[in-house]
Amino acid sequence: MRGAVRPGPLQDARRRDRPHAGRLRPLGGTSPLGRPTLKVSTMATTATGSSTYTHDHGHGHVDDRSFIRKYIFSTDHKIIGIQFLIMSLSFLLLGGTLAMVMRWQLGFPGKPLPGGTLLPDTYTSNGVVLPEFYNSAVTMHGTFMVFFAIMPLLVGVFGNYLIPLKIGAPDMAFPRINMASFWTAVPAGLLMLAGFFVEGGSAAAGWTSYAPLSARSDLTGVHLGQIFWCLSLIILGLSSIMGSFNYITTVINMRAPGMNWFRLPLSIWALFVTACLVLLAIPVLSGAAILLLFDQTIGTHFFDPQAGGQPLLWQHLFWFFGHPEVYILILPGMGMVSDIIANGARKPIFGYTSMVLAIIAIGFLGWGVWGHHMFQSGMNPTLGTTFMISTLLIAVPSAIKTFNWLGTIWEGNITFHVPMLHALAFVSMFVIGGLSGVFMAASPFDIYIHDTYFIVAHLHYVLFGGSLFAIFAAVTYWYPKMFGRMMNPFWGKVHFWLTLVFYNCTFFPMHQLGLHGHMRRIYDPTQYAFLREVQPVNVFISISAFCLFATQFLFAANFILSWFKGEKAPMNPWLDNGLEWTVASPPPHGNFGDVVPTVYRGPYEYSSPHSDQDYLPQNLPMPGGMGAAHPQPAGD
Amino acid sequence: MAHAAMPEDVMLPPPSRAAGAGVYTEKLGMWIFLGSEVMFFTALIGTYVILRFAHPSSWKPPGQVLNIPVTAVNTFLLICSSVTMVKAFAAVQDGFLKQLRLWLLATVIIGASFVGVQVYEYTHLIEKGFIPSEGLYGSTFYTMTGFHGFHVTIGVLCMIFVTQKAFRGKYSQADHRGVEVIGLYWHFVDLVWIILFTIVYLI
Ligand code: HEM
Ligand SMILES: [Cu+2]
Numbered sequence: 001m002r003g004a005v006r007p008g009p010l011q012d013a014r015r016r017d018r019p020h021a022g023r024l025r026p027l028g029g030t031s032p033l034g035r036p037t038l039k040v041s042t043m044a045t046t047a048t049g050s051s052t053y054t055h056d057h058g059h060g061h062v063d064d065r066s067f068i069r070k071y072i073f074s075t076d077h078k079i080i081g082i083q084f085l086i087m088s089l090s091f092l093l094l095g096g097t098l099a100m101v102m103r104w105q106l107g108f109p110g111k112p113l114p115g116g117t118l119l120p121d122t123y124t125s126n127g128v129v130l131p132e133f134y135n136s137a138v139t140m141h142g143t144f145m146v147f148f149a150i151m152p153l154l155v156g157v158f159g160n161y162l163i164p165l166k167i168g169a170p171d172m173a174f175p176r177i178n179m180a181s182f183w184t185a186v187p188a189g190l191l192m193l194a195g196f197f198v199e200g201g202s203a204a205a206g207w208t209s210y211a212p213l214s215a216r217s218d219l220t221g222v223h224l225g226q227i228f229w230c231l232s233l234i235i236l237g238l239s240s241i242m243g244s245f246n247y248i249t250t251v252i253n254m255r256a257p258g259m260n261w262f263r264l265p266l267s268i269w270a271l272f273v274t275a276c277l278v279l280l281a282i283p284v285l286s287g288a289a290i291l292l293l294f295d296q297t298i299g300t301h302f303f304d305p306q307a308g309g310q311p312l313l314w315q316h317l318f319w320f321f322g323h324p325e326v327y328i329l330i331l332p333g334m335g336m337v338s339d340i341i342a343n344g345a346r347k348p349i350f351g352y353t354s355m356v357l358a359i360i361a362i363g364f365l366g367w368g369v370w371g372h373h374m375f376q377s378g379m380n381p382t383l384g385t386t387f388m389i390s391t392l393l394i395a396v397p398s399a400i401k402t403f404n405w406l407g408t409i410w411e412g413n414i415t416f417h418v419p420m421l422h423a424l425a426f427v428s429m430f431v432i433g434g435l436s437g438v439f440m441a442a443s444p445f446d447i448y449i450h451d452t453y454f455i456v457a458h459l460h461y462v463l464f465g466g467s468l469f470a471i472f473a474a475v476t477y478w479y480p481k482m483f484g485r486m487m488n489p490f491w492g493k494v495h496f497w498l499t500l501v502f503y504n505c506t507f508f509p510m511h512q513l514g515l516h517g518h519m520r521r522i523y524d525p526t527q528y529a530f531l532r533e534v535q536p537v538n539v540f541i542s543i544s545a546f547c548l549f550a551t552q553f554l555f556a557a558n559f560i561l562s563w564f565k566g567e568k569a570p571m572n573p574w575l576d577n578g579l580e581w582t583v584a585s586p587p588p589h590g591n592f593g594d595v596v597p598t599v600y601r602g603p604y605e606y607s608s609p610h611s612d613q614d615y616l617p618q619n620l621p622m623p624g625g626m627g628a629a630h631p632q633p634a635g636d
Numbered sequence: 637m638a639h640a641a642m643p644e645d646v647m648l649p650p651p652s653r654a655a656g657a658g659v660y661t662e663k664l665g666m667w668i669f670l671g672s673e674v675m676f677f678t679a680l681i682g683t684y685v686i687l688r689f690a691h692p693s694s695w696k697p698p699g700q701v702l703n704i705p706v707t708a709v710n711t712f713l714l715i716c717s718s719v720t721m722v723k724a725f726a727a728v729q730d731g732f733l734k735q736l737r738l739w740l741l742a743t744v745i746i747g748a749s750f751v752g753v754q755v756y757e758y759t760h761l762i763e764k765g766f767i768p769s770e771g772l773y774g775s776t777f778y779t780m781t782g783f784h785g786f787h788v789t790i791g792v793l794c795m796i797f798v799t800q801k802a803f804r805g806k807y808s809q810a811d812h813r814g815v816e817v818i819g820l821y822w823h824f825v826d827l828v829w830i831i832l833f834t835i836v837y838l839i
Contacts, residue, residue, distance in 0.1 A: 173665060174661075244672070245665055245669045248668050249664050252657045280671060280675045283676035283679065284675055284676070286676060287679030287680055290783075294779060298769065299769030300768050300769060300774070300778075300779065301769070302683065302687070302772075302775055302776075308772045309687070309772065310686065317682075317683070
């Protein structure tokens with residue numbers, strides 16, 4: 001009966017069904033958005049007087065942990081998330097610096113690198129970058145960015161920070177394993193870094209470490225560095241596996257009452273599927289890295305063709321991990337951007353269920369496409385066709401997500417707060433990157449552009465334009481929750497616009513370079529006559545890249561200064577429905593105190609016709625004013 | 637009336653059942669973790685299969701280099717340790733704590749013997765000149781059996797931990813999660829060995 005009168009899912013209600021259609025009602029006070037804000041706690045009390053909504057953390061909870069247990073060897077998922085944040089932002093800076101070295105060399109080959117004379121002789125000669133150093137910069141840039149910056153930023157930081165808070169759990173399922181996960185990631189990073197200081201320099205066979213280049217030190221002159229690369233990734237693998245099975249268990253078993261699967265925020269869905277991918281993909285990389293390590297150290301011959309080994313085997317193992325990995329690097333971003341876009345548009349996310357299904361579909365399809373990295377490897381061409389078709393298929397769920405984002409902002413009353421700007425940039429940049437992906441998925445085209453700058457353009461559109469913009473969005477969005485202060489919105493906007501412009505100036509021309517035949521990972525483009533004519537493009541890219549890099553210091557400054565000086569953040573600065581916004585900023589140890597939050601609906605009830613407010617938090621039993629007429633939930 | 641038109645999601649109080657898989661967290665975590673172990677061994681076994689198909693000539697006929705009888709006995713030992721593990725779990729489920737200790741102890745001893753026999757096997761093979769750098773055969777043999785042995789060793793260490801807890805009376809009929817969880821891991825490692833024994837030694 002109830003089913004029959006149900007007017008249809010709220011998630012997709014159109015604007016005319018919604019009295020406020022994305023407009024915030026002026027209700028006193030000004031939020032950091034510069035918009036009127038609600039007094040959340042008053043609202044909750046008038047609605048029901050229920051203690052599930054307002055939490056009194058003032059008494060009964062004395063945090064008597066020592067400094068070390070609280071901030072260093074902490075088992076609190078929030079602290080671990082922030083630790084990951086600091087670690088991976090540092091590696092992001094390092095990776096960026098290495099990119100500047102590369103861009104200097106590509107833009108101005110043969111000119112001394114500024115500050116280059118300070119580097120050891122094995123890196124530069126008279127300040128000019130040596131080919132060996134160039135190779136190691138390329139390799140380490142990719143490695144640090146993928147494994148130590150983007151992946152921990154998305155999975156380590158937001159997986160940790162958001163999952164328990166958003167599902168209403170006091171912490172992760174295994175807090176001590178969670179702590180171990182961070183404290184294995186740190187030595188892994190340091191070990192990778194140590195490569196720079198040993199004889200022969202760091203690994204230099206590319207972030208993909210193709211064998212036999214990586215397996216035989218006589219080919220590159222790098223021995224210890226490559227060993228460190230393998231060891232570091234094996235250790236990091238342990239960290240990732242500890243993290244991922246923790247996340248999965250937490251999401252399955254620790255959701256608050258009422259938080260059923262289809263009320264989970266999309267960010268949690270995405271992080272959940274990502275954790276499954278990490279769990280199943282990382283061990284394959286660990287296995288491959290172990291085999292490579294044995295080839296280098298104890299003389300096995302897995303990848304050495306002279307002794308019957310198979311270099312192609314490395315590629316298969318690496319990309320069998322590697323393609324799920326690229327989805328690990330984008331799915332959490334997609335999820336968090338979905339949350340932010342719904343918030344910024346003040347509308348429910350369009351097509352919630354199809355979003356979830358698309359995430360799951362990507363999670364499955366991602367396993368069957370790895371061969372698209374190997375069209376040119378000498379793999380059987382019939383196999384190539386299969387991989388081409390599966391790759392084209394995977395564009396479908398990605399497109400579904402894109403159209404749903406567009407559907408969400410359609411007719412919304414958009415609040416252009418900084419996270420929203422980054423989220424919108426994410427969508428647009430991901431579309432460009434996704435389209436070039438579809439190009440490359442077609443093997444006839446890929447044969448032409450494989451291993452050129454077209455690939456570099458593609459991967460930066462999805463990884464910088466996609467993942468990193470999502471990270472900027474997420475960091476600014478959850479910063480108030482993490483640190484209890486707002487980031488400066490003005491400098492946030494300046495940073496956003498400059499980044500967007502310089503980013504496109506840097507990476508868009510790379511498509512053109514790639515089509516012109518400019519190879520990836522070359523030391524000096526001007527040694528080829530056909531590339532000399534596009535050298536001005538390289539110069540333009542390099543200058544844009546320097547500006548892009550410089551712009552990031554605005555973000556760093558904003559991040560650090562706001563930590564100390566930022567405006568104090570209210571409990572719910574973005575007027576969001578998620579559970580994390582119903583507790584103090586920052587939330588206390590144990591998150592929800594003694595109260596188990598109870599969840600009544602999905603997280604996207606913006607402009608709900610059932611509320612006289614503009615939004616409807618997930619744990620509010622009844623919309624304002626109607627509460628008294630309805631039974632209280634059990635245990636309340 | 638307005639109420640009747642409201643979607644279920646807004647109207648209904650949340651379901652009273654607790655969210656979750658109906659399995660306690662430690663057990664669920666172990667199952668999920670084993671998923672990642674499966675992928676790890678899949679990578680190793682896949683490598684083996686591919687290399688062996690590509691270069692069958694690098695492999696000697698079964699039994700020529702590797703000592704199948706010794707390893708067969710060792711395999712039998714490991715299977716026995718799975719049986720003792722099952723016995724230990726059954727005992728604690730029935731509340732027989734003394735039997736639990738004995739069966740756990742037996743599992744530790746048999747597991748450790750397995751590792752011991754493997755070390756013995758390695759030393760002999762190495763003396764005979766069959767070393768990891770001995771072509772693809774040596775490479776794959778040592779990597780695969782070595783990583784399995786490593787897993788058994790970790791298993792034995794955890795088993796010792798569980799056993800000492802059992803001796804201190806930490807498990808009861810009502811709460812014996814540790815026993816069940818380590819049991820899952822133990823059976824998994826056992827299962828992997830049966831596959832490895834077949835493809836590395838027998839085929
Ligand atoms: C619409 C979906 C996508 C399609 C169809 C697609 C397709 C492809 C193809 C065919 C290649 C191989 C090109 C070659 O080497 O010749 C490639 C490379 C690459 N893709 Fe994508 N891609 C997609 C999305 C993504 C996403 C979301 C990410 C990461 C966030 C990503 C990251 C990468 C990276 C890092 C490479 C380069 C790997 C290397 O170093 O060789 N792609 N993509
Ligand atoms: Cu791929």
